[in-house]
Amino acid sequence: MTGWRILPMGEAAVLAECMLDDVAAANAQALALACALQLGFDILPAIRSVLVRFDPLLWTVDEVAAHIRRQIDQLVPTAQADGQTVVVPVRYGGEHGPDLDDAAQSLGLSADALVAQHTAQAWRVLMIGFAPGFPYIGPLPASLTLSRRATPRPTVPAGSVAIAAGFTGIYPARLPGGWHLIGRTDLTLFDPMRQPPTLLQAGDRVQFVAV
Amino acid sequence: MLRVVAPGVLCTVQDLGRSGYQRFGVPVGGAMDRVACAIANRLVGNLPTAACVEITGGGAVFEVVEPCVVAVTGADLGATLNGQPLPMWLSVYLTAGRRVAFEGRRSGARAYLALAGGVDAPLVLGSRSTYLPGGFGGLGGRGLQMDDVLRPVPGQAPRDLIRLAGCAWPVAVDYALLIRILPFHDPSDLRSADLTAHPWRVGASSNRIGLRLEGPPIQTSQSREVISFGVFPGVIQLPPDGQPILLMADAQPTGGYPVVAVVIQADLHRAAQALPGDELRFAWTTIAEATHAWRELQRLLALPVEEDDGTALAAASRG
Numbered sequence: 001m002t003g004w005r006i007l008p009m010g011e012a013a014v015l016a017e018c019m020l021d022d023v024a025a026a027n028a029q030a031l032a033l034a035c036a037l038q039l040g041f042d043i044l045p046a047i048r049s050v051l052v053r054f055d056p057l058l059w060t061v062d063e064v065a066a067h068i069r070r071q072i073d074q075l076v077p078t079a080q081a082d083g084q085t086v087v088v089p090v091r092y093g094g095e096h097g098p099d100l101d102d103a104a105q106s107l108g109l110s111a112d113a114l115v116a117q118h119t120a121q122a123w124r125v126l127m128i129g130f131a132p133g134f135p136y137i138g139p140l141p142a143s144l145t146l147s148r149r150a151t152p153r154p155t156v157p158a159g160s161v162a163i164a165a166g167f168t169g170i171y172p173a174r175l176p177g178g179w180h181l182i183g184r185t186d187l188t189l190f191d192p193m194r195q196p197p198t199l200l201q202a203g204d205r206v207q208f209v210a211v
Numbered sequence: 212m213l214r215v216v217a218p219g220v221l222c223t224v225q226d227l228g229r230s231g232y233q234r235f236g237v238p239v240g241g242a243m244d245r246v247a248c249a250i251a252n253r254l255v256g257n258l259p260t261a262a263c264v265e266i267t268g269g270g271a272v273f274e275v276v277e278p279c280v281v282a283v284t285g286a287d288l289g290a291t292l293n294g295q296p297l298p299m300w301l302s303v304y305l306t307a308g309r310r311v312a313f314e315g316r317r318s319g320a321r322a323y324l325a326l327a328g329g330v331d332a333p334l335v336l337g338s339r340s341t342y343l344p345g346g347f348g349g350l351g352g353r354g355l356q357m358d359d360v361l362r363p364v365p366g367q368a369p370r371d372l373i374r375l376a377g378c379a380w381p382v383a384v385d386y387a388l389l390i391r392i393l394p395f396h397d398p399s400d401l402r403s404a405d406l407t408a409h410p411w412r413v414g415a416s417s418n419r420i421g422l423r424l425e426g427p428p429i430q431t432s433q434s435r436e437v438i439s440f441g442v443f444p445g446v447i448q449l450p451p452d453g454q455p456i457l458l459m460a461d462a463q464p465t466g467g468y469p470v471v472a473v474v475i476q477a478d479l480h481r482a483a484q485a486l487p488g489d490e491l492r493f494a495w496t497t498i499a500e501a502t503h504a505w506r507e508l509q510r511l512l513a514l515p516v517e518e519d520d521g522t523a524l525a526a527a528s529r530g
Contacts, residue, residue, distance in 0.1 A: 010393050010473030011501035044233045044441035046465050051441025056502045128236040129465030132345050192335045192347040198235045
């Protein structure tokens, strides 16, 4: 049980954070822990952590923390099976990706080279967060890592494919957003009437394809 | 059955929300003041999972289309029945043609109107709660509008309405805007006085997602970029401008701002009753006290309702 930080979050939640520097490895650990804990608790896996919420009349913070530690000790690091691989067709650049050229320039790449890197491999869905169905996909290599835009846009069109902070994501709906928009897809990322409601889930892989 | 004559500032259908869907990026949502919502349901004989109308601020007016039993709890928004004061925390039988109006705010922010049988709306991801930013849940994913009709869930409408009327809540709910908090992670990073020394003004952009608190900016050493992790209603985030955000019902399930404290679950309904311009205070507490407060709150919610036929009948006959 090394490389984890277990923190009470109020009287009814505990956050377990994997402190490995390698985001992909930390994410695999977090998803494996979420799997191991899902019976009996309200579990929320994130990029490198698992939030466990519980009824403080049934459990104490110390009991839950001890339970999490036991599960971490039994984690098999390679047990994380990948979910499905989803192909996401993207129209890169132009009106669909207004930030493609600027982003490429900031990264010292041509727009074509950025697209080539973005489509070069299937990335992992690390977490669904920020908004219903919004996938954090990556981690992207340093060559594709940009900080967020200085000024977020008040609205970003649904389906926008974007990069920021070492991740790539897809806006499931018209939302405010600070990521760099490099393209757009027609896929529906979130539909509350569908079960499950999201196209992607943590652990899936995403292969972007330029169309 | 009720018809919306005027929605006022904001009326939404809310129940206890969407636990279990946070891994899809869906907020828990549901009633901001879960205590008032639960009591309103108790008073009209509903299951705890029934949906109520959450009425924010004043101006909402409803007309009774078919006889029904309702109870109003939470904030005192000047509820009237045909112009006469409508007693709160009491189930009341309403005959067709009467009007329930919320004249204006006297205290608190959000009142809850429970309808015997529960307010009907399609179940979306296991809940009838309206999630405004996502445009789903409730009635069409939006706030109530003029001429919307609030019906009980088919098959759930009780037959003997009159017997349901006259149930009163036996104790007052404490709505003092003194909110107990627990430290998160690294209390040495934050001088405790920073959060508790002075009141915080609820900012104008506060809503069901969170209360934006205004006061002397808090300095912390946590300037590094935080990788998003799970958060929930009650979590207090500290963005770079040093003005805390208290996450509420519709908060996103993950957040990337540093967390400085967490409101105890037993005090969250108090924060739900603050509107922009109000001031609230924080006080540090312990996990033991927080757990005790939660146990006491559950005990309060399990109290038997009191029969109070006199007041209810008087209210019903006045209109």
